[in-house]
Amino acid sequence: MQLKVIKADGSQEQYLHTKVIATFVNAFVQPAESNTFLATQLADSVTFYLYNRHGSDMIASSEILSIIKAVLSSTGFDFAAQVLTEHHYRRNLLRARVQVVKTELNDASNITDNNAVGWNKSKIINDLMAEYNLDPASARTIASLVEEKILDSGFHLVPASFIKFLVVWLMQSFIDAQRQSTSVQPLAESNLNTDYNAVSDDRLRQQQNGRCTVEA
Secondary structure (H helix, E strand, C coil): CEEEECCCCCCCCCCCCHHHHHHHHHCCCCHHHHHHHHHHHHHHHHHHHHHHCCCCEEHHHHHHHHHHHHHHCCCCCHHHHHHHHHHHHHHHHHHHEEEEEECCCCCCCCCHHHEEEEEEEHHHHHHHHHHHCCCCHHHHHHHHHHHHHHHHHHCCEEEEEHHHHHHHHHHHHHHHHHHHHHHHHHHHHHHHHHHHHHHHHHHHHHHCCCCCCCCC
């Protein structure tokens, strides 16, 4: 069974365990290594409950948030549950204030509330998958980056063409970062193996002072 999540705007997406982990990490404010481990453990319990006790293959995103906050409170992390509550309220408030204007950037006379629609991140995700054939996880990441830029800007009226520009720019940055990651990782592993072998060779060349030699 693949669990489906119903978003606040009515759209649906696949349930992502990693997204629950990220929510717990953000709730702890300081992403220390120990907190990341704890977040993973708590997220495992949420996912297990949803797939084994929930009794349905559909669940609202608001219900998942409530379950996460309940898990935090029941395990002694009331402060983290409060952080999530405040963050969720603030995000919804900012999203409600943003209006998308379907006009060109050079036509300032048409940037009014009369021809504006509400902010919808799901539309960006769907457009990225349809137009650029991106996988859902990558599309969701890019859409979240775009949303961060828009919400942090403080603008309440945003031209659709400007959002399109942000989408293409951040998508290209995301793809470039992925390419660099895949090209640098093998090189880093190669250098690590070379350094390790050099150290091992030096140790094997040293006098053993009566100790047994290292067996390969």
